[in-house]
Amino acid sequence: MSANHTTYGGGTPGAPAWEQDNYLNHTHGLKSWLTTLDHKRIGLMYLICILASFLLGGLFALLVRTEHLTPGRTIVDADLYNQYFTLHGAVMIFLFIIPGIPAALGNFVLPLMLGAKDVAFPRLNLTSWYLWVIGAIFSVVTIALGGVDTGWTFYTPYSTTTATHVIPVTLGVFILGFSSIFTGLNFIVTIHKLRPKGMTWFKMPLFLWAVYATALIQVLATPVLGITLLLLIAERAMGIGIFDPALGGDPVLFQHFFWFYSHPAVYIMILPAMGVISEVIAPFSRKTIFGYKFIAYSSIAIAAFGFLVWGHHMFTSGQSALGNMLFSALTFSVSIPSAIKVFNWLSTMYKGSISLKTPMLYALAFMFLFGIGGLTGLFLGALAVDVHLHDTYFVVAHFHYVMFGGTVIAFLAGLHYWWPKMFGRMYSEKWGAVACALIFIGFNVTFFTQFVLGSQGMPRRYYNYLPMYTSYHQISTVGSYIMGLGFVICAIYLAHSLLAGKKAAANPWGSVTLEWRTPPIPPHDNFDKTPLAGDPYDYSQVRWDAKTGGYVWVDEQSSAAVAG
Amino acid sequence: MSSTDKPPLKLVQTGTPSRSETIPGANLLGTIVLIGSLGMLFVASMVGYFYVRARAVQWPPSGMPGMPASLWVSTALLIACSWTIHRAVLAARHDRRDSVLLHTRLTLGLGLAFLAAQCWNWWELVGASLTPQVNLYGFTFYMLTGLHAGHVIGGLIPLAIVTRKAQAGAYTSFESTGLRQCALYWHFLDAVWIVVFLVLLLGS
Numbered sequence: 001m002s003a004n005h006t007t008y009g010g011g012t013p014g015a016p017a018w019e020q021d022n023y024l025n026h027t028h029g030l031k032s033w034l035t036t037l038d039h040k041r042i043g044l045m046y047l048i049c050i051l052a053s054f055l056l057g058g059l060f061a062l063l064v065r066t067e068h069l070t071p072g073r074t075i076v077d078a079d080l081y082n083q084y085f086t087l088h089g090a091v092m093i094f095l096f097i098i099p100g101i102p103a104a105l106g107n108f109v110l111p112l113m114l115g116a117k118d119v120a121f122p123r124l125n126l127t128s129w130y131l132w133v134i135g136a137i138f139s140v141v142t143i144a145l146g147g148v149d150t151g152w153t154f155y156t157p158y159s160t161t162t163a164t165h166v167i168p169v170t171l172g173v174f175i176l177g178f179s180s181i182f183t184g185l186n187f188i189v190t191i192h193k194l195r196p197k198g199m200t201w202f203k204m205p206l207f208l209w210a211v212y213a214t215a216l217i218q219v220l221a222t223p224v225l226g227i228t229l230l231l232l233i234a235e236r237a238m239g240i241g242i243f244d245p246a247l248g249g250d251p252v253l254f255q256h257f258f259w260f261y262s263h264p265a266v267y268i269m270i271l272p273a274m275g276v277i278s279e280v281i282a283p284f285s286r287k288t289i290f291g292y293k294f295i296a297y298s299s300i301a302i303a304a305f306g307f308l309v310w311g312h313h314m315f316t317s318g319q320s321a322l323g324n325m326l327f328s329a330l331t332f333s334v335s336i337p338s339a340i341k342v343f344n345w346l347s348t349m350y351k352g353s354i355s356l357k358t359p360m361l362y363a364l365a366f367m368f369l370f371g372i373g374g375l376t377g378l379f380l381g382a383l384a385v386d387v388h389l390h391d392t393y394f395v396v397a398h399f400h401y402v403m404f405g406g407t408v409i410a411f412l413a414g415l416h417y418w419w420p421k422m423f424g425r426m427y428s429e430k431w432g433a434v435a436c437a438l439i440f441i442g443f444n445v446t447f448f449t450q451f452v453l454g455s456q457g458m459p460r461r462y463y464n465y466l467p468m469y470t471s472y473h474q475i476s477t478v479g480s481y482i483m484g485l486g487f488v489i490c491a492i493y494l495a496h497s498l499l500a501g502k503k504a505a506a507n508p509w510g511s512v513t514l515e516w517r518t519p520p521i522p523p524h525d526n527f528d529k530t531p532l533a534g535d536p537y538d539y540s541q542v543r544w545d546a547k548t549g550g551y552v553w554v555d556e557q558s559s560a561a562v563a564g
Numbered sequence: 565m566s567s568t569d570k571p572p573l574k575l576v577q578t579g580t581p582s583r584s585e586t587i588p589g590a591n592l593l594g595t596i597v598l599i600g601s602l603g604m605l606f607v608a609s610m611v612g613y614f615y616v617r618a619r620a621v622q623w624p625p626s627g628m629p630g631m632p633a634s635l636w637v638s639t640a641l642l643i644a645c646s647w648t649i650h651r652a653v654l655a656a657r658h659d660r661r662d663s664v665l666l667h668t669r670l671t672l673g674l675g676l677a678f679l680a681a682q683c684w685n686w687w688e689l690v691g692a693s694l695t696p697q698v699n700l701y702g703f704t705f706y707m708l709t710g711l712h713a714g715h716v717i718g719g720l721i722p723l724a725i726v727t728r729k730a731q732a733g734a735y736t737s738f739e740s741t742g743l744r745q746c747a748l749y750w751h752f753l754d755a756v757w758i759v760v761f762l763v764l765l766l767g768s
Contacts, residue, residue: 037583118583120583120584120587120590120594121583121584121590121594122583123582181601184597185594185597185598185601188593188597189584189590189593189594189597192593193587193588193589193590193593194587219597219600219601220600220601220604221604222601223601223602223604223605223608224604224605224608226605227605227608227609227612227711228608231612231707234696234703234707238696238697239697240696240697240700240703241699241700241703242612242616242700242703242704247699247700248616248619248620248699248700249616249700250615250616250619253612253615253616256615257608257612260608
């Protein structure tokens with residue numbers, strides 16, 4: 001029995017770890033994947049879909065940036081430009097980033113981290129995936145029909161009167177909402193009911209706290225988006241007037257409804273990302289996480305407070321001064337739990353033994369980029385400053401720093417961290433570092449410039465601009481190309497790793513959460529018997545084994561040695 | 565059969581148990597979370613109603629019919645639904661198989677009667693020239709009642725399944741999760757309706 005074969009894994013004893021029966025080769029054929037109930041396969045299918053959406057959204061972004069190389073027309077006219085930024089936003093937000101980490105990484109990791117065989121409702125899990133696919137089809141159909149040009153926020157009255165195809169895309173988003181709600185429901189019940197013996201709430205890995213808080217938001221906030229979109233469709237289709245002042249309605253009501261979901265939605269985006277960072281910082285510092293309870297509670301605090309600040313998107317909409325002040329004060333307070341997390345991660349690293357592998361490079365990038373993103377949110381939360389900055393590129397830069405610099409970077413950290421577990425392969429650390437550097441540099445060139453653009457008055461969503469902004473736009477566009485190159489390199493070395501990468505050990509990073517107790521590629525059933533949960537951040541439980549090129553559990557070493 | 569005689573197995577095996585059925589409490593928790601989610605939908609729709617109402621100069625606008633009196637009938641029918649399904653749950657707890665079946669059938673009948681009463685209410689209002697497109701007073705009424713009715717229609721499907729399973733004797737003192745899940749959902753529908761009803765009543 002090889003030392004790589006854990007006592008908790010399934011498969012044939014004696015066979016090399018990577019030739020054992022695992023979730024990838026357990027059954028064959030497309031139908032076995034499309035009708036799978038295995039959370040790992042569902043996670044993988046989500047991953048492919050999410051990455052495809054990121055590519056599509058990214059292409060729209062490159063079109064937007066390329067158009068901005070010169071004032072006036074560069075490659076397309078104004079109407080097409082409006083569709084490009086709308087579709088960039090809608091695809092990135094509804095197809096990529098909201099499902100993102102929970103669906104693609106969470107589905108794969110959650111049951112493994114719990115030592116469970118699957119989520120609580122596997123059929124509902126598959127249903128969620130199919131709902132995502134149907135929502136995506138609606139979006140693609142919208143694009144094929146000629147797109148939509150309202151901006152991803154679909155503000156009335158333009159969205160109720162434009163001739164572009166608002167209804168198909170809103171129906172698509174409505175369906176995607178169900179996918180999100182069902183995933184959230186599944187994760188809540190899974191975390192409540194499937195924790196193994198010994199894993200009390202405060203002994204759970206922090207990724208589970210993060211995903212749990214996210215799931216609460218998904219379940220409670222998404223229905224509000226549902227009603228918003230239904231009302232928009234009714235307004236367009238039946239001419240109702242709920243958003244039309246001439247008929248007794250109010251266009252600002254749309255904004256209230258929309259942002260009541262969409263602000264908590266940004267916490268759906270960032271909370272799982274923060275969970276990933278907690279899981280990466282600790283093992284790559286070889287040090288137990290600092291302030292576990294603070295990080296856990298702050299996830300719940302962010303979820304709760306996130307419901308109270310939607311009005312900060314509407315400071316200039318004519319809200320009462322009192323309303324504005326309350327929202328501003330609450331916006332400042334919601335930054336505190338996020339800051340607490342950053343301090344705890346930094347403290348975790350302090351006097352740790354830092355290992356600069358690719359996941360950690362992305363985690364470090366996250367700290368810097370999310371730091372900037374979060375701090376610039378405070379600028380926007382200050383009422384007098386927001387009057388100047390609202391609807392400028394400052395806002396665009398802010399949310400890209402938190403959504404991209406935060407969530408996407410953390411997604412990449414998680415992808416690189418769990419890659420060996422998902423595919424049993426390692427990737428090139430050298431090219432990982434190169435891609436990370438290109439993405440980091442490209443990102444900052446693209447978006448830091450936009451802070452300057454915005455504070456100097458360049459409005460967002462504008463097709464044309466004054467000549468004074470030209471060099472900033474050009475710098476920003478060049479940055480986007482550098483980022484694009486970084487992603488291309490990332491795709492290449494990851495694809496290469498699947499085909500010819502070094503075979504991974506069961507625990508290459510020396511983490512001690514339960515997903516690392518399976519063989520290099522987990523078997524279909526995850527665990528023969530439920531493992532005992534220890535401290536998820538106590539690295540004395542493992543030690544490096546040069547023979548297998550990975551870490552082995554100290555408690556199993558003696559049995560492995562005896563077995564030979 | 566007294567409640568102390570617990571059978572060692574489910575009386576009727578209705579197929580292989582799903583994964584969640586093997587996790588104690590999972591199905592009920594899932595139903596509770598679902599109800600929380602749907603509750604937010606109704607809260608949001610009522611906030612929309614209040615927003616529109618607060619901005620209105622006159623409500624109901626002049627010449628508009630008031631709320632039909634037969635809304636009281638709908639309300640009574642739905643409260644009766646809650647009562648009958650509650651009795652079904654109690655009957656299951658005491659292994660009274662025939663009572664379980666009777667009460668789930670009654671709930672199904674009352675649910676359908678509620679929908680019929682709602683259709684009648686809508687018909688009355690359309691007859692008095694109040695359609696969703698006429699004004700926001702009309703639209704918000706149809707939106708709130710329509711959203712609720714949609715969820716009643718949706719709820720009839722699990723209720724029908726539960727009734728069929730009750731016929732097969734699936735609900736006993738040992739195992740009645742499916743029935744209790746269905747009951748929770750119908751109590752939720754009842755509670756939402758009472759709030760919608762009061763909102764509409766007090767609003768006009």
